[in-house]
Amino acid sequence: MKKQLSKILALGLSLTMFLTACGAGKTSTKTEETTTGAAVSESTTGTAEVGEIFVIGNPQPLTGVNAQVGESANMAAELAVKVINKEGGFNGVPIKLVNYDDQGSPEEAVKIANKMIQVDKVDAILGSLTSSNVLAAGGIYNEARIPTIGTGNSPTWMQQGWEYVFRAGLNTALSMPHVTEKMLSLNVKKVAVFRGLDDAAKTSAETFIEEAKKAGIEVTTIESYTEGDTDFSGQVAKMINSKPDAVFCSTNGPTQAIFAKQLRQLGFNNLCFNREGIPVDTINVAGDAVNNWVFAYPYVVYSSIEEAKDPEMKEFLELYFQAYGVMPFHDCAYRSWDAMMVFWEASKIAGSNDKEAIKDAISKIKDFKSLGGMLDFTDGTREGLHTLNDYIIIDGKYLDFNEWLKAGNISKLAE
Amino acid sequence: MIIQILVSGLVLGCVYGLIALGYSLIYKASGMLNFTQGDILTLGAFLGYTFYGVFHIPFILTVIIVFIIMLGFGMVLEKGIISKLVAKGTLPIYTVLATIAVSYIIQNGSMLVWGTQSINFPRIFHVTNIKILGVNIQTEAFVCILVSMICMVSLHIFMKHTRFGTSMRAAAMDPLAARSLGINVSLATGLTWGISAAVAALAGMLIGPLYGVYTTLGATIGRKGFASAVMGGYGNMYGAMLGGAILGLVETFTSAYISSSYKDLVAYILLITFLFIKPTGIFNERAIQD
Known part of the structure; x- marks a missing residue:
C-alpha cells in the first residue's frame, strides 16, 4: 500500500x-x-x-x-x-x-x-x-x-x-509631455508619483517627473514599491499627506489594482493618471477603484468586436x-x-x-x-507612432477622455 | 491618517502572522522548515476563488472545503516527500530544498491552471466598509485581523493543552521516546503539516478580496512570514503573530514617515538584528538553539 x-x-x-x-x-x-x-x-x-x-x-x-x-x-x-x-x-x-x-x-x-x-x-x-x-x-x-x-x-x-x-x-517618453499638457489644461498644479523599480516603470516615471518640472507642475512626493508587495498604505498615506491635485502611477502587473484600491480606500478621489493602458484584468480586480483613472495610449483592449470603432481594429x-x-x-x-x-x-x-x-x-x-x-518612420527617430488617444475609465468602461471633459463631468468630480 | 496606517499595518502583520504560525507549528512539531507556506497561501486563494467565485458555493462552505483539501495537501506533502527524505537519512537542508522545489511547482502549476492574469476574488461581505475609531476599514481586512487572533489562540491551546498537541510536541522532541509511549508520530507530524497548509490557505482566502488573486501573491508574504516567525520566537504561536504585527507595522510606518525605498531594508535589518541579538525571539523560544 x-x-x-x-x-x-x-x-x-x-x-x-x-x-x-x-x-x-x-x-x-x-x-x-x-x-x-x-x-x-x-x-x-x-x-x-x-x-x-x-x-x-x-x-x-x-x-x-x-x-x-x-x-x-x-x-x-x-x-x-x-x-x-x-x-x-x-x-x-x-x-x-x-x-x-x-x-x-x-x-x-x-x-x-x-x-x-x-x-x-x-x-x-x-x-x-x-x-x-x-x-x-x-x-x-x-x-x-x-x-x-x-x-x-x-x-x-x-x-x-x-x-x-x-x-x-x-514610446512612453513621447506620451509624458502629452500627459503633463493634459494635466495643465485641467489645472493640476501638484502631483504625487507612485512607481515601480523595473526599467519600464522607473524610466516612465523619471520622464514624467522631468516633463512635469518643465511644465511647472510640482511633484509633491515620489513613492516606490518592490515587486510582490501587497500593502501600499504607507506610500498612499504619504502621497495623500502631500496634498496632490492628481496622482501619476507607473506600475506593472497586479500592483496596479491593489494600489488603486488602497488609494481610494484611504480617501484619494481625484483624477489618477497612468503611464500606459490599464488592462481588463486590473479593472476586474480593482472595480470602482479605477474609476476616474486617465491614460494616454494608442489603443485599449476591447472585450468585444462591436466596441471597436476603428475599421482597421x-x-x-x-x-x-x-x-x-x-x-x-x-x-x-x-x-x-x-x-x-x-x-x-x-x-x-x-x-x-x-x-x-x-x-x-x-x-x-x-x-x-x-x-x-x-x-511615420521618416523623422529619423526610428519611432513609428507619434499620436495618442486619451481615455478615462468610468464604471469599468473605457471612455474618450476629451468627450468626457466636453460633457462637463470634471465639475461633477470636483463636487 | 495614523489610525488608517495602523490598521493597514495590522492587517498586513496578521497575514504575515498567519504564515508565521504555519512555520512555527511545523518547527514546533517536527523540527523542520517548510518554505512552501507562501505558495500554499496562493493555492488556497485560487481554490477559494474557484469554489466561491466560479461555483458560487457559500463562503463558509468554501472555507471548510478548502481547509479540508489543504489539510490533505499538507499531509500528502509530508508523507510523500518530507518523511521519505527523512527516512533516507538525508541532511535536513535537503528537506528544506525539497520544500523550495515544491513551492515552485505550486507556483507554476497554478499558472497552468488559472493563468497569469490577476483574478478578482468576489467580495465576501455585503457591507463594504466598517468604521473603527473614525476610519473606514474594508470588512474583509477587519475579519482578517479577527481570524488571525482566533487562529493564534486556538493553535496555542491545541498545542499546549490538548492530548494530541502534546503528542505532536513530544513527537518533535524525541520521536523514539514518543513512539515507545504509544504516540503515532507519523500521524502527528503529518497532521502538523496539514494544519499549517490549511492555515496558510485560510490566509489566502481572506486576502483574496483585498488584493485579488495571482500566481505570485504569496511569494513575498511567505518570506516576510518567515521573518515574522523568527522575530517572534521560532516555534511560538503568540510570537508568530506578534512578529507579524511588528513587521507589518514597521513596513507601513517606514513607508509613510521615512521612505518607501527603505521599507524592506528596515524590515530585513530588523530580522538580522534579532538573529544576532536575540535569536530566540521576543518570546524567548529556544527553538533556534535546539
Whole structure:
C-alpha cells in the first residue's frame, strides 16, 4: 500500500513537473516543439524549402508572470504570418516565425539572441515586449545588422542609437509631455508619483517627473514599491499627506489594482493618471477603484468586436476572434500585429528581402495605417507612432477622455 | 491618517502572522522548515476563488472545503516527500530544498491552471466598509485581523493543552521516546503539516478580496512570514503573530514617515538584528538553539 502511494505521488509530481516544463507549450498556440528555458517553436504557412523562407525571430515571455501577455502577442504574430503568407509572403517568399520563451529575463534574452543569429539565421526580429530584454539584446541584433522591431514601451532601448532597431508602438517618453499638457489644461498644479523599480516603470516615471518640472507642475512626493508587495498604505498615506491635485502611477502587473484600491480606500478621489493602458484584468480586480483613472495610449483592449470603432481594429479583431475564438488578452497583441505589418510594408517598399534593404525601407514608411494610428518612420527617430488617444475609465468602461471633459463631468468630480 | 496606517499595518502583520504560525507549528512539531507556506497561501486563494467565485458555493462552505483539501495537501506533502527524505537519512537542508522545489511547482502549476492574469476574488461581505475609531476599514481586512487572533489562540491551546498537541510536541522532541509511549508520530507530524497548509490557505482566502488573486501573491508574504516567525520566537504561536504585527507595522510606518525605498531594508535589518541579538525571539523560544 505504501509502495503504491509513493508510486502515485511520484507519478503526480513527475506529471506536475512535466506540465511546468511544458508551460511554454500551452501558451503558444502553434508550438510544435518546446524545450525548457529557451522554448522554441516554428510556424509557417507554405512549403518553401529552408533558405527560401524569411525567418523572423520572436522572443517573448511565455512563462512567468507575463506568460499570458506573451501568448497573446504570439497569437497575433502567428495570425499575421498566416495572412501575409496567404498574400504571397515577402516578395513571394513565405515567412516563418521562430518563437522563443525569453522568460522576461534579460539574461535569457541575450542567450536567445545569440542562438537566433547563429543557429536560426534569422532575417528579422520581432519583440520582446519586455523592454529590459530589448535593452539587453538590442545591441546584439544591431551588431549583426538584423532589422528589429521591439514591442516594449520603455524609452531606454531606443536611446541607444541602434540603427537597426525600430518601434511601431508607443514610446512612453513621447506620451509624458502629452500627459503633463493634459494635466495643465485641467489645472493640476501638484502631483504625487507612485512607481515601480523595473526599467519600464522607473524610466516612465523619471520622464514624467522631468516633463512635469518643465511644465511647472510640482511633484509633491515620489513613492516606490518592490515587486510582490501587497500593502501600499504607507506610500498612499504619504502621497495623500502631500496634498496632490492628481496622482501619476507607473506600475506593472497586479500592483496596479491593489494600489488603486488602497488609494481610494484611504480617501484619494481625484483624477489618477497612468503611464500606459490599464488592462481588463486590473479593472476586474480593482472595480470602482479605477474609476476616474486617465491614460494616454494608442489603443485599449476591447472585450468585444462591436466596441471597436476603428475599421482597421475591427478587421483585426474579427480575424483574431475567427482564428482563436477569444479576444486579444492584452494590447501587446496589437503591438506584435503592427510590427509584422511594418515588416511586410518594408519588404514591399524595398522590393527585396535583403536585411539592409528592409532596414532602409522601414525608415521610409509614412502614413501607414496601423492599429495604433498612422505610422511615420521618416523623422529619423526610428519611432513609428507619434499620436495618442486619451481615455478615462468610468464604471469599468473605457471612455474618450476629451468627450468626457466636453460633457462637463470634471465639475461633477470636483463636487 | 495614523489610525488608517495602523490598521493597514495590522492587517498586513496578521497575514504575515498567519504564515508565521504555519512555520512555527511545523518547527514546533517536527523540527523542520517548510518554505512552501507562501505558495500554499496562493493555492488556497485560487481554490477559494474557484469554489466561491466560479461555483458560487457559500463562503463558509468554501472555507471548510478548502481547509479540508489543504489539510490533505499538507499531509500528502509530508508523507510523500518530507518523511521519505527523512527516512533516507538525508541532511535536513535537503528537506528544506525539497520544500523550495515544491513551492515552485505550486507556483507554476497554478499558472497552468488559472493563468497569469490577476483574478478578482468576489467580495465576501455585503457591507463594504466598517468604521473603527473614525476610519473606514474594508470588512474583509477587519475579519482578517479577527481570524488571525482566533487562529493564534486556538493553535496555542491545541498545542499546549490538548492530548494530541502534546503528542505532536513530544513527537518533535524525541520521536523514539514518543513512539515507545504509544504516540503515532507519523500521524502527528503529518497532521502538523496539514494544519499549517490549511492555515496558510485560510490566509489566502481572506486576502483574496483585498488584493485579488495571482500566481505570485504569496511569494513575498511567505518570506516576510518567515521573518515574522523568527522575530517572534521560532516555534511560538503568540510570537508568530506578534512578529507579524511588528513587521507589518514597521513596513507601513517606514513607508509613510521615512521612505518607501527603505521599507524592506528596515524590515530585513530588523530580522538580522534579532538573529544576532536575540535569536530566540521576543518570546524567548529556544527553538533556534535546539
